[in-house]
Amino acid sequence: MSVVVVGGGPAGMNAAVQAARAGAEVVLVDGAEQLGGQFHRQQPSEFAARRPGRIQRGWRTFRALRDEILTHPRIRYRPRSQVWALEGDQVHVQSGPADAPERTPLVLRADALVLATGAHDRVLPFPGWDLPGVYSAGAAQAMAKGQRIAVGRRAVVAGTGPFLLPVAESLLDVGAEVRAVLEAGNPLAWLRHARAAQFHKLGELAGYAARFAGRVPYRIRTAVVAAHGDERVREVEVADVDGNWEVIAGSERRIETDALCVGHGFVPRLELALSARCRLVDGFVAVDAAQRTSTPGVFAAGELTGIGGADLAAAEGAVAGSAAAVHVGAATWDDVEPQVRRALREVRSGREFARALAAAHPIGSGWPRWLTPDTTICRCEEVPYRELEAAVRQRGARSVRSLKLLCRVGLGHCQGRICGRTATELAEELIGEPLPDRDTTSRRPIATPIRLADLARAPKECR
Numbered sequence: 001m002s003v004v005v006v007g008g009g010p011a012g013m014n015a016a017v018q019a020a021r022a023g024a025e026v027v028l029v030d031g032a033e034q035l036g037g038q039f040h041r042q043q044p045s046e047f048a049a050r051r052p053g054r055i056q057r058g059w060r061t062f063r064a065l066r067d068e069i070l071t072h073p074r075i076r077y078r079p080r081s082q083v084w085a086l087e088g089d090q091v092h093v094q095s096g097p098a099d100a101p102e103r104t105p106l107v108l109r110a111d112a113l114v115l116a117t118g119a120h121d122r123v124l125p126f127p128g129w130d131l132p133g134v135y136s137a138g139a140a141q142a143m144a145k146g147q148r149i150a151v152g153r154r155a156v157v158a159g160t161g162p163f164l165l166p167v168a169e170s171l172l173d174v175g176a177e178v179r180a181v182l183e184a185g186n187p188l189a190w191l192r193h194a195r196a197a198q199f200h201k202l203g204e205l206a207g208y209a210a211r212f213a214g215r216v217p218y219r220i221r222t223a224v225v226a227a228h229g230d231e232r233v234r235e236v237e238v239a240d241v242d243g244n245w246e247v248i249a250g251s252e253r254r255i256e257t258d259a260l261c262v263g264h265g266f267v268p269r270l271e272l273a274l275s276a277r278c279r280l281v282d283g284f285v286a287v288d289a290a291q292r293t294s295t296p297g298v299f300a301a302g303e304l305t306g307i308g309g310a311d312l313a314a315a316e317g318a319v320a321g322s323a324a325a326v327h328v329g330a331a332t333w334d335d336v337e338p339q340v341r342r343a344l345r346e347v348r349s350g351r352e353f354a355r356a357l358a359a360a361h362p363i364g365s366g367w368p369r370w371l372t373p374d375t376t377i378c379r380c381e382e383v384p385y386r387e388l389e390a391a392v393r394q395r396g397a398r399s400v401r402s403l404k405l406l407c408r409v410g411l412g413h414c415q416g417r418i419c420g421r422t423a424t425e426l427a428e429e430l431i432g433e434p435l436p437d438r439d440t441t442s443r444r445p446i447a448t449p450i451r452l453a454d455l456a457r458a459p460k461e462c463r
Helices: 012-020 061-071 138-149 166-173 199-212 270-275 310-327 333-360 385-393 400-407 421-431 452-456
Strands: 003-005 023-030 075-078 079-087 090-095 102-110 113-114 119-123 134-136 154-160 177-183 216-218 222-229 232-242 253-256 259-264 266-268 298-300 376-378 460-462
Touching: 003 012, 003 102, 003 310, 003 452, 012 023, 012 061, 012 075, 012 310, 012 333, 023 079, 061 075, 061 102, 079 270, 102 222, 113 310, 119 138, 134 138, 138 166, 138 259, 154 166, 154 232, 166 177, 166 199, 166 259, 177 222, 177 253, 177 385, 222 259, 232 259, 298 310, 310 333, 376 385, 385 400, 385 421, 400 421
Parallel strands: 003 023, 003 113, 023 075, 102 460, 113 298, 134 259, 154 177, 154 259, 177 216
Antiparallel strands: 079 090, 090 102, 119 266, 222 232, 232 253
């Protein structure tokens, strides 16, 4: 009756707790040193923070959930552990510090598998985005929340989506000056979805407005279209944009800064879901009302199924954990009905909010016009836009695979995690039709890097 949960954010934590409460034996595998994911990122224990809740939203709820996981007799928590492959009911895991030699190899046998692997930032390329001092918004927040380090003294936060607001707040918390928050979209469109505008979300927006008033300029329909500097970013070029993100001529101006934090939404981490042969719809894992995927015994929750925030992820995790416990025979649907019914109400509300969010913050079709021939698309392999364009127009690339082979985009250390979606969309715009293998950059039999010496070692098998 073993349920393996992959991911220690809001979705994974709730899945593990609900499965254990229903009677299942649970193994919670998480790559971080501490539970919480990005939303509940904690400071290292060595910091001995006296009031960690001061920088955490929902701290009391999170602390209770964390303590239950750490003390529950039916939950085995494995921090600093990465799932690098799935093979039937076998979950291949490496435990230990990231990229350290002789990490401990394990094989877990899962009667049910809950994937809660989350998402990472998407950053659209623009001239100068590869300069030192340009960070993803998530990285800037992680440094501020997890290490109390500001990525710069004077920062600009830019991109689209409500995530820009807590990033700016975290920078203020560690003493940085936020020169501006620049939203390329029009968040007022979200307010038109009155039923989806959850009251506590409106309260959060009001809190940010009060915090930023008189301190942080907030501009909508404004984008960073270039970064300038010698050894690091010194200025950013910003411009007003229309609804398609086309630059409005004559609106360009520059802002001095030593840090630029950029985020254009999120990309789900699909590697394990694709290894498990889960069906995708519109780039996310398709699930039913019980968070079941198309693969029997495999459940998914959180950003894998759609970007909707921590509350939706937690509710989906609760449903997935309960359903997984039923799947392995630890409980019946009658046993878990009360908690599932409550969670499903939150899921329905959260998904309505997520749909409104997606409608209010789409990626505009005009952003490729920001690029120059020398703009880097793939940072790992230093592939400029002109080489990608040549691969399509002159050398006939008509798939993601051929694009990788002809211009090296996506062949570097990150294996396309950062540039894959962007390169695919650029190629599709040049061709005028979708590529047949859009999810190629997420299809990896080996989901995370593993040393050959570790691969050759016989793993310890665990139930």
